[in-house]
Amino acid sequence: MIDNPNQKIYSAPNIVGYYAQLSQLQPAEQTIINLLQHQLSTMTMLDIGVGGGRTTKHFFPIVGQYIGIDYCPQMITACKKRFSAFSESISLEVGDARKLSQFNDNFFDFILFSFNGIDYISHGDRLKVFQEINRVGKSGGYFFFSTHNLQGIEKEFNWQKNLSFNPITTYVNLVMFALFRWFNPSLTSEKLTNSPYLIIRDESHNFRLQTYYIRPLEQIKQLQEYFSEIKIYSWKNGLDITDEIELLSQSDMWIYYLCMIR
Ligand SMILES: C[S@@+](CC[C@H](N)C(=O)[O-])C[C@H]1O[C@@H](n2cnc3c(N)ncnc32)[C@H](O)[C@@H]1O
Incomplete structure (x- = not known):
């Protein structure tokens, strides 16, 4: 069921095809793999907005259990085709971050919502997503995502x-x-x-998507109810940003956040 314009755009064959051929990790994603390298092999991972499987390629081989979801059935079909050789061990399902009712409480050790996937829903829904992630994630587990930077x-x-x-x-x-x-x-x-x-409406996919942009300090505020130990990483070079002055002048188009689930 398509319930918003962004979801319709992500379902278009050319957009699905575009995501299905991406394969490079973004620098901040590599940073997190390095940081969690000793824990990932025992972790149950949820990859939200998995798209065409760019991150599946890197995370599936190194985590304990891997589940990918996307609210576009067309993305899931493309992703299943791409990883058909591993269909026994990779779980790929249609699912919406706003309502993760198919998953039990305290189930996942590591939840990823990469490449700004969280930016294509409304403000109210975004807050629901944080709540849902807090519910299905184990306390002490991690949530890692990126979002567009209003700065x-x-x-x-x-x-x-x-x-x-x-x-x-x-x-x-x-x-x-x-x-x-x-x-x-x-x-x-x-x-x-x-x-x-x-x-x-930015230039990605020819100005068709309605995209949420947020200031980093406001993003931290939104997260604090459900997450602690929030760390921030530059999308471009994958380095962490620890200084508030640096954060206030940070002008990467998007930024990654690593948070511990409360
Ligand atoms: C920018 S694409 C990124 C795809 C993939 N993660 C990658 O990095 O190549 C964002 C993805 O998030 C999905 N998405 C957006 N909102 C979602 C939601 N509420 N629940 C599940 N998937 C969602 C879109 O369908 C799309 O596949």
């Missing part, structure tokens, strides 16, 4: 910052800038500066 969009919004010595780069940047303004007509710089989070 990262500020440059996109300022046309002067899109100028370059290379005229072709300047041209491409300004066309993208104009499209960004066109698709986000009600977005003003005051709104951008003063909002803790916003729904934005």
